[in-house]
Each structure stands twice: as structure tokens, then as C-alpha cells.
Amino acid sequence: MATPNANPAARADEDEDLFQAREDAASGAYDASAIEVLEGLEPVRKRPGMYIGGTDERARHHLVAEVLDNAMDEAVAGHATRIEIELDADGFATVRDNGRGIPVDPHPRFPDKSALEVILCTLHAGGKFGGKAYQTSGGLHGVGVSVVNALSESLVVEVARGRTLYRQRFARGVPLGPLETVGPAPNRRGTSVSFRPDPQIFGERARFKPARLLKMARSKAYLFSGVEIRWKCAPELLREGDETPAEAVFHFPGGLADYLNFTLQGAATFSENPFAGKVVFAEKFGPDTVGSVEWAANWTPARDGFAASYCNTVPTPEGGTHEAGFWAALTKGLRAYGELTGQKKAAQITREDVMAGGCAMISVFIREPEFVGQTKDRLATAEAQRLVEGAVRDHFDNWLAADPAAGGALLDFVIQRAEERLRRRAEKETQRKTATRKLRLPGKLADCSDASRAGSEIFLVEGDSAGGSAKQARDRRTQAVLPLRGKILNVANASIEKLTQNQELQDLCQALGVQPGARFRLEDLRYERVIIMTDADVDGAHIASLLMTFFYRQMRPLIDAGRLFLAQPPLYRITQGATSVYARDDAHKDELLATRFKGRGKVEIGRFKGLGEMMPRQLKETTMDPATRTLVRVMIDEDEPGETDDLVERLMGRKAETRFRFIQENARFAEALDV
Numbered sequence: 041m042a043t044p045n046a047n048p049a050a051r052a053d054e055d056e057d058l059f060q061a062r063e064d065a066a067s068g069a070y071d072a073s074a075i076e077v078l079e080g081l082e083p084v085r086k087r088p089g090m091y092i093g094g095t096d097e098r099a100r101h102h103l104v105a106e107v108l109d110n111a112m113d114e115a116v117a118g119h120a121t122r123i124e125i126e127l128d129a130d131g132f133a134t135v136r137d138n139g140r141g142i143p144v145d146p147h148p149r150f151p152d153k154s155a156l157e158v159i160l161c162t163l164h165a166g167g168k169f170g171g172k173a174y175q176t177s178g179g180l181h182g183v184g185v186s187v188v189n190a191l192s193e194s195l196v197v198e199v200a201r202g203r204t205l206y207r208q209r210f211a212r213g214v215p216l217g218p219l220e221t222v223g224p225a226p227n228r229r230g231t232s233v234s235f236r237p238d239p240q241i242f243g244e245r246a247r248f249k250p251a252r253l254l255k256m257a258r259s260k261a262y263l264f265s266g267v268e269i270r271w272k273c274a275p276e277l278l279r280e281g282d283e284t285p286a287e288a289v290f291h292f293p294g295g296l297a298d299y300l301n302f303t304l305q306g307a308a309t310f311s312e313n314p315f316a317g318k319v320v321f322a323e324k325f326g327p328d329t330v331g332s333v334e335w336a337a338n339w340t341p342a343r344d345g346f347a348a349s350y351c352n353t354v355p356t357p358e359g360g361t362h363e364a365g366f367w368a369a370l371t372k373g374l375r376a377y378g379e380l381t382g383q384k385k386a387a388q389i390t391r392e393d394v395m396a397g398g399c400a401m402i403s404v405f406i407r408e409p410e411f412v413g414q415t416k417d418r419l420a421t422a423e424a425q426r427l428v429e430g431a432v433r434d435h436f437d438n439w440l441a442a443d444p445a446a447g448g449a450l451l452d453f454v455i456q457r458a459e460e461r462l463r464r465r466a467e468k469e470t471q472r473k474t475a476t477r478k479l480r481l482p483g484k485l486a487d488c489s490d491a492s493r494a495g496s497e498i499f500l501v502e503g504d505s506a507g508g509s510a511k512q513a514r515d516r517r518t519q520a521v522l523p524l525r526g527k528i529l530n531v532a533n534a535s536i537e538k539l540t541q542n543q544e545l546q547d548l549c550q551a552l553g554v555q556p557g558a559r560f561r562l563e564d565l566r567y568e569r570v571i572i573m574t575d576a577d578v579d580g581a582h583i584a585s586l587l588m589t590f591f592y593r594q595m596r597p598l599i600d601a602g603r604l605f606l607a608q609p610p611l612y613r614i615t616q617g618a619t620s621v622y623a624r625d626d627a628h629k630d631e632l633l634a635t636r637f638k639g640r641g642k643v644e645i646g647r648f649k650g651l652g653e654m655m656p657r658q659l660k661e662t663t664m665d666p667a668t669r670t671l672v673r674v675m676i677d678e679d680e681p682g683e684t685d686d687l688v689e690r691l692m693g694r695k696a697e698t699r700f701r702f703i704q705e706n707a708r709f710a711e712a713l714d715v
């Protein structure tokens with residue numbers, strides 16, 4: 041669709057620019073010399089995101105998870121009993137285990153290199169591709185530790201094997217020398233990996249967060265009761281008032297049940313003892329079935345339910361087949377229990393009803409799991425569903441029967457959830473029938489012209505001038521624009537009355553076609569995607585966080601369904617001759633300057649003050665057009681359930697000093713966006 045431009049001369053100039061840029065890319069610069077072949081670990085340094093999902097805080101901590109997963113694999117395979125995690129004041133993280141030690145003998149395919157060097161410097165080198173060295177492992181691709189090596193400014197591996205200590209040092213994935221034999225080590229065995237993430241990749245001021253790693257260490261210990269995890273952190277890294285200890289030892293013989301009780305501390309639950317257990321598959325399904333499942337679940341009316349699942353100790357925040365099997369066992373179990381106790385209504389129960397208020401932890405160990413992506417967010421192995429359902433079902437039936445009071449109360453609670461769900465559905469149907477319900481839409485909304493919800497989007501923009509640009513830049517058929525004036529109310533501490541009186545929020549709800557809080561229904565949402573589009577500066581970031589808090593608190597299912605996004609408007613336009621490119625932030629600008637603009641004439645850098653200042657076609661091309669833009673999906677990234685609640689409370693709640701502390705801790709982010 042054509043976008044009207046206030047200034048036709050400028051439009052013609054721009055067309056010319058664009059044409060030239062395309063020509064340039066299509067001819068002169070594109071010959072055989074433009075085809076690069078990346079060798080060794082270079083691809084990892086070029087595109088870290090492909091291997092660790094980005095270069096942000098989560099990705100940085102994921103490096104430790106990769107190394108820790110290797111040590112856990114060694115423990116789960118029965119070769120290590122102790123893992124130590126240490127954080128140094130100079131930014132190094134060390135993970136040490138007392139396992140077999142990474143093999144150090146010459147590698148059969150590369151006889152002049154040790155297996156250790158091959159593992160550390162080659163993608164896809166590992167002992168977990170279905171061989172005999174590990175039965176169930178979190179590692180699969182032979183990628184983890186080599187990626188950590190590539191992205192570390194400095195990395196040292198020590199291996200104690202056969203009473204001898206070996207060491208090799210690396211910098212940015214390149215060995216600084218061969219594997220050295222340090223000397224005899226009669227009382228030591230295992231592997232130690234020490235590394236410091238590369239500031240060139242993660243930024244100068246990126247540091248590990250002790251609290252985040254402590255949680256990781258603790259949850260690993262819960263997941264495998266056969267391991268003791270020792271934690272040590274340089275006191276300089278801890279702030280006064282931090283709850284993170286400088287030293288701790290984690291060992292949980294009670295496994296997941298301990299974990300669940302710890303997480304639910306204080307909440308009233310249906311049963312004093314959670315529904316918990318463990319099944320070794322070979323005992324249930326025959327000696328050829330490798331692996332096991334452990335679980336713990338309880339129900340509480342006091343808070344929303346959650347499910348935390350793991351496969352081979354790797355967290356799977358997006359669930360997958362193991363979770364599906366677990367909930368299927370419980371749903372079928374409750375229906376059968378209802379039938380047994382004469383509760384006819386139990387036949388209506390679905391998985392959704394069982395999950396409401398259900399807090400569950402599920403950990404499976406299986407051979408050669410299949411995940412979606414290298415960061416392993418979701419388990420895809422179909423077999424896991426059958427194994428978990430089969431293993432859990434009998435135990436659940438027995439648990440319900442063993443405590444009729446708790447079992448009956450749980451069944452009532454779940455039936456109530458089912459009834460509520462059915463009532464809601466009936467209400468909706470009558471609504472649809474009785475009225476061609478007239479929608480009142482706020483006046484300033486520029487709605488899309490297509491009636492279909494599929495593929496439609498609404499952009500929430502800050503202020504009328506940005507709204508004006510966005511209205512010109514949009515695709516009128518599928519993209520709607522709602523300008524919001526000034527900062528919306530901070531909902532973290534607003535009462536519900538205040539919330540409903542706030543004009544901006546009222547308009548927002550009306551435009552979306554939904555109601556906030558308990559009356560929110562995802563089915564009512566008038567658009568497929570909701571996109572927050574604010575300026576790339578501190579004010580914009582603040583408005584975006586207020587909106588995200590609002591959605592998190594009042595419309596959480598919208599986030600869980602993956603339908604909330606952040607637009608990524610550029611901050612800079614870099615021009616050289618006929619070529620222009622856009623940069624998101626300072627780091628991106630520096631990267632582009634270093635890679636794309638080498639010594640060919642004068643480079644001009646323009647900085648956008650706000651969206652309102654951009655030409656509609658620039659805004660369209662960089663930020664709104666689905667063919668060329670990038671969107672960031674807002675997701676809830678929790679290492680532990682309840683963590684986001686804490687963070688939102690800290691950031692947006694009443695205590696200004698905690699917010700201030702967060703901003704200080706994350707100063708890089710705040711600075712990068714500062715104007």
C-alpha cells in the first residue's frame with residue numbers, strides 16, 4: 041500500500057537512495073570475495089545468538105549453564121559426586137567436578153591434538169552422540185563447551201586423570217599453547233573449567249550476577265539427589281543486604297519434593313505432603329527402557345499454578361512432551377477417581393482445569409532427548425509423553441486413594457475450575473447470539489480495515505506525533521495504531537478503581553476488546569499481535585516497562601500466549617555514499633561501523649530523537665513492515681517460579697530504593713539508552 045508522504049521531493053530522493061543501495065549490493069560488492077567460509081569457532085563469534093540465543097544477561101549466564109550441565113551429566117552418569125561453582129572478583133567463573141575428567145589422550149582423527157583440545161576447539165565434538173560414555177545426558181550436540189571457549193576472553197581447563205594433572209589455556213577459542221602436563225595429582229580427579237566471558241561480545245561492564253548463578257546451582261542439586269554442589273563467591277561481588285551467601289553447600293536427598301516445599305513456603309495447600317515420586321523406567325517398562333522420571337505437585341488456591349520441567353537436568357521453560365504426559369496422567373486420574381467416588385461432574389475435567397492452581401515440578405532423564413533449539417527450551421521427544429504418563433498414572437491413583445480427605449478436596453477444587461470454564465463458554469455463546477455487540481472503540485484508534493483477526497496487529501505508540509508517523513507508515517489493512525498520551529499509570533501499586541478510571545488504560549482495554557484482571561479473556565483480543573512501539577531512549581524504555589507491567593499484572597495470558605511484542609526502532613542511521621543502514625543502539629552502531637563501513641568515503645551518522653521525527657517510510661522499513669523489521673517477543677524467563685513477581689515488585693512496586701538499585705546494577709542498559 042502506498043504511504044502518503046508530506047514532501048514529494050524528499051520521497052523521490054529517498055527512492056533514488058534505495059535504488060542505488062540495492063544496485064550496489066547486487067553488483068560490484070557481490071562477487072566470489074563476498075562469499076565467506078567461517079572456520080573453527082569463528083562462526084560462534086560472528087553469530088553468538090545462534091548458539092546461545094543472544095548476548096544479553098540470559099545468554100551470558102547460559103555459558104555457565106553449559107559448563108555446569110557437563111559436570112551434571114558426569115554426576116548423573118554416576119561418575120561424579122561433587123561439583124563446585126566459584127565466582128572470582130576478577131570476573132572468572134569456575135566449575136569443577138570430581139568425575140572422570142575430559143579425555144586427554146591423542147584424538148584418533150587428529151593425532152597431533154589431545155581429545156581435550158578437539159573438544160574445546162571444534163563444534164560438534166563430544167561423547168554424547170549415542171555412544172556408551174553417557175546414558176542420559178543434557179549435552180547432545182557437542183557444542184556447549186566449545187561455544188563457551190569461543191566466547192571467553194580467557195579459558196583454562198584443568199583435568200586430573202590417572203593421578204596426573206593436565207592444563208591448557210585458551211583465548212577467544214584459540215589455544216595459547218599445547219596441553220601441558222603439570223605434574224602428579226594423586227588425590228585429585230575430574231575436570232575444572234574457568235572462564236571469563238569476552239567483553240567484546242558481552243560488553244565491557246557485563247558481570248555475572250551471583251544471585252542468578254546461586255539459583256542455578258541450587259536447582260541442579262534438587263534435580264539430582266546424588267550430587268553435592270558447593271558454592272563460593274568472592275565477597276567483593278556481594279552487596280550489603282544481599283541474600284546471596286559467599287559460601288553454601290547444596291545437597292537434597294528429598295529431591296523435587298524438597299524443592300516444591302521450598303517454593304511454596306507458607307502457601308496453604310490441599311495436601312500436607314505433595315504428590316511426589318520417582319519411577320525408574322526399566323522397572324516399569326522392562327530392562328531396555330533407559331531413564332527415569334521424578335515429580336512433585338501440589339495445589340493451592342492461594343496463587344496461580346506453575347509447571348517447572350527439566351530434561352536431563354536442563355530446564356525446559358516452554359515445557360514439551362514430558363509435561364504433556366504428566367498432566368495427561370493427572371487429568372485421567374482425577375476423572376477416574378471421580379467416577380469411583382460417584383462424582384459425575386468429574387467427566388468434564390480437562391488438563392486446563394487440573395493445571396489451574398496446580399504447582400508442579402517434573403524432571404525426566406531419557407536417552408538422546410530431542411529439544412527445540414540449542415538453548416533447549418522445549419522437549420520434543422514423543423516417547424517421553426508415553427513414558428511419563430505411564431509411570432505417573434498408577435502413583436497418582438494410589439495417592440488419591442490413600443488420603444480420601446485431600447483427594448476429595450482436590451477433586452472438588454478441580455471440578456469447580458471446570459464449571460467456571462464451562463460457564464464462561466456458555467456466557468460467551470449467549471453473548472454472541474443475543475447481540476451483534478456494538479464495540480465502542482476509542483476515537484484516537486486507527487483501526488485496521490480487514491475484519492479478520494488473523495495476521496492483525498496493534499501498535500501502541502507514545503504520543504500523538506509518533507502516532508501520526510505510525511499511521512502513515514502502517515499497512516492499513518492489518519495494522520492498527522493507538523497513540524497513548526504521556527506515561528500511563530504505574531499499575532504495580534495502583535488500586536483497581538484507579539486503574540479503571542485511568543483514561544489511557546480504558547482506551548487501551550477498549551481498543552484491545554478485553555477487560556483487565558480476572559475478567560480478561562484471551563479469546564476477546566481483537567488482534568493477533570500487540571506491539572509496544574516506543575522511542576529508543578530512556579523515556580521510551582520507561583513507558584514500555586510500564587506497559588509491560590500492566591500486561592503482566594492484568595493480562596498475563598496474553599504474554600503466556602506469546603502475543604506481546606516490542607518493536608525495535610533504530611537509534612541511528614549510518615550513511616556512506618548511496619548506502620544507508622540503521623543501528624538499534626550504540627553497540628550495534630559500532631559493530632556496523634567496524635564490519636560494513638571500512639575505508640570507503642565519508643560516513644555520516646544521524647541520530648533519531650524519536651519515532652515522530654522519522655520519515656514514515658523509514659519507520660515502515662525499519663520497524664513496522666513485517667518483511668524487514670525485527671520484533672522482540674516478551675516472554676517470562678524464570679529460573680524459578682515466582683521470580684518475575686519478585687522482579688516486578690522490585691522494579692515497579694512502591695520501594696523507590698530497590699528500583700534505583702536495579703538501575704545501578706543494570707547501568708549498561710540504562711546508559712546505552714540515555715540521551
Ligand SMILES: Nc1ncnc2c1ncn2[C@@H]1O[C@H](COP(=O)(O)OP(=O)(O)OP(=O)(O)O)[C@@H](O)[C@H]1O
Pocket residue numbers: 106110111114137139140141142143159165166167168178179180181182183184185186187231
Ligand atoms: N566435566 C566433564 N567431564 C567429562 N567429560 C566432559 C566434561 N565436559 C565436557 N566433557 C566431554 O566433552 C564433550 C563435549 O562437551 P560439549 O559441552 O561441547 O558438548 P555436549 O555436552 O556433548 O553437548 P551440548 O552441545 O548439547 O552441550 C562431552 O560430550 C563430553 O564427552
